[in-house]
Amino acid sequence: MKYRSTRGGVEGLSFSDAVMMGLATDGGLIVPESIPDLRPSLSQFSSLSYPDLAFQIMQPFADDIDARAFEALVARSYAQFQHAEIAPLVPVGNVHVLELFHGPTLAFKDIALQFLGELFSHILAARGSELNILGATSGDTGSAAIAGVRGKPGIRIFIMFPEGRTSPIQERQMTTVLDDNVYNLSIDGSFDDCQNLLKTVFSDLEFKARFSLGAVNSVNFARVLAQTVYYFWSWTRLGCPEQFDVTVPTGNFGNIFAGFLAKKMGLPLRKLILATNQNDILARFFDSGVYQRGAVGFSNSPAMDIQVASNFERYLYYQLDEDSVACRTFMQDFQNQGRGILLDRSGAFDWFSAGSVSDQETIECLRSTWMDSDYLADPHTAVGLHLASRHLDSNIPMVCLATAHPAKFDAAVAEAVPGVTNSHPTLDRLQGQATRKVEIQDDPETLKDFIRAACQNGH
Ligand SMILES: *Cc1c(COP(=O)(O)O)cnc(C)c1O
Numbered sequence: 154m155k156y157r158s159t160r161g162g163v164e165g166l167s168f169s170d171a172v173m174m175g176l177a178t179d180g181g182l183i184v185p186e187s188i189p190d191l192r193p194s195l196s197q198f199s200s201l202s203y204p205d206l207a208f209q210i211m212q213p214f215a216d217d218i219d220a221r222a223f224e225a226l227v228a229r230s231y232a233q234f235q236h237a238e239i240a241p242l243v244p245v246g247n248v249h250v251l252e253l254f255h256g257p258t259l260a261f262k263d264i265a266l267q268f269l270g271e272l273f274s275h276i277l278a279a280r281g282s283e284l285n286i287l288g289a290t291s292g293d294t295g296s297a298a299i300a301g302v303r304g305k306p307g308i309r310i311f312i313m314f315p316e317g318r319t320s321p322i323q324e325r326q327m328t329t330v331l332d333d334n335v336y337n338l339s340i341d342g343s344f345d346d347c348q349n350l351l352k353t354v355f356s357d358l359e360f361k362a363r364f365s366l367g368a369v370n371s372v373n374f375a376r377v378l379a380q381t382v383y384y385f386w387s388w389t390r391l392g393c394p395e396q397f398d399v400t401v402p403t404g405n406f407g408n409i410f411a412g413f414l415a416k417k418m419g420l421p422l423r424k425l426i427l428a429t430n431q432n433d434i435l436a437r438f439f440d441s442g443v444y445q446r447g448a449v450g451f452s453n454s455p456a457m458d459i460q461v462a463s464n465f466e467r468y469l470y471y472q473l474d475e476d477s478v479a480c481r482t483f484m485q486d487f488q489n490q491g492r493g494i495l496l497d498r499s500g501a502f503d504w505f506s507a508g509s510v511s512d513q514e515t516i517e518c519l520r521s522t523w524m525d526s527d528y529l530a531d532p533h534t535a536v537g538l539h540l541a542s543r544h545l546d547s548n549i550p551m552v553c554l555a556t557a558h559p560a561k562f563d564a565a566v567a568e569a570v571p572g573v574t575n576s577h578p579t580l581d582r583l584q585g586q587a588t589r590k591v592e593i594q595d596d597p598e599t600l601k602d603f604i605r606a607a608c609q610n611g612h
Contacts, residue, residue, distance in 0.1 A: 161477030262297035270301030380411030404457030433509035
């Protein structure tokens with residue numbers, strides 16, 4: 154399997170090259186040159202464990218890695234999950250909730266980032282090279298990325314977060330990791346300042362090459378690939394129905410793009426219900442075909458407070474019949490004018506139904522799910538549950554993706570269900586543990602000096 158860029162400037166990459174490149178060097182996103190048809194294998198999937206299923210689905214995409222090594226790597230990726238099923242499917246009222254939060258940091262990002270950490274390790278060992286990951290986080294991504302690579306030889310990770318602006322739990326999930334290769338950098342600025350620092354340092358190409366800087370954001374194709382697996386998994390747990398629908402709370406279009414890819418691979422998925430919070434750029438797009446930037450508003454589902462969806466371009470590329478010139482033009486219009494317009498809305502456009510859910514609807518849904526079904530959801534999951542209730546079809550099962558454990562977002566949960574017990578032993582254990590972080594000025598030269606010094610100290 155070879156990989157190329159949605160904008161046409163990169164092609165012929167192996168899977169390992171695609172993983173190491175992250176964002177394509179022409180500014181586009183990396184996609185496979187063809188999509189395998191898994192329909193002939195579907196009937197064999199129902200008896201497989203999660204790691205075995207993940208191996209079967211992902212192996213055709215990663216054919217430059219020795220199959221036995223790849224199988225072991227996939228198994229290690231899910232060894233730290235706290236549930237025997239990895240992602241259990243739980244009936245809640247009229248829907249089935251797929252719990253994706255049983256990994257080390259209790260958010261669905263572990264499903265992809267545990268795998269990406271193992272993959273980086275394998276590729277770096279094979280090439281005898283090193284990687285310095287630089288990332289900025291406002292919440293879940295930082296801790297999941299750290300958990301994916303902590304203690305791994307040949308990798309250092311530098312995660313920036315805005316001092317005092319992540320939740321105390323999210324900060325502890327990062328700063329209690331004391332492995333030598335983990336650097337938590339608290340920046341005296343906002344999340345935007347952290348992202349600007351990231352961009353400035355990455356744009357110094359000489360520095361980037363000299364220190365082998367890499368990224369872990371959701372544009373990496375390996376993350377999307379790992380997320381396709383649980384769409385197949387939920388179908389097997391439902392008993393392999395002829396059709397089913399899935400509701401996905403999304404911000405960057407990463408999670409739902411994986412569902413789109415699964416459907417293209419032959420999974421009998423009927424509709425993808427795309428649920429956003431008040432930051433509704435994606436919901437407006439699937440209403441009108443117009444992709445237009447708005448201002449970011451703060452909601453009670455903060456991991457989806459995003460206006461520019463970094464994975465959207467992958468869907469766009471397929472919707473435009475893999476025409477990289479049209480894709481590039483659309484994205485340039487969006488860049489320059491803050492809006493792009495899709496003229497042809499046939500085909501896969503109507504695989505999606507989209508809607509935006511307000512903070513108040515989120516709280517009400519969280520409360521009614523607790524009252525009616527004894528199920529405590531996190532606010533991101535509740536955004537999906539609310540929209541799912543509007544799209545139920547009595548003949549077709551509905552899966553709702555649960556993206557975080559409720560204890561990670563206790564403020565919204567406590568507002569919806571005052572006094573409810575909402576904890577998790579993994580988070581409780583962090584209380585009182587030693588922490589380490591370094592305070593850094595909002596200045597790119599200071600950040601570069603820090604990275605240089607860390608690399609010279611030989612850790
Ligand atoms: C990251 C995240 C999301 C959104 O995922 P996308 O890949 O942006 O679609 C939803 N819920 C939680 C809890 C998250 O951490």
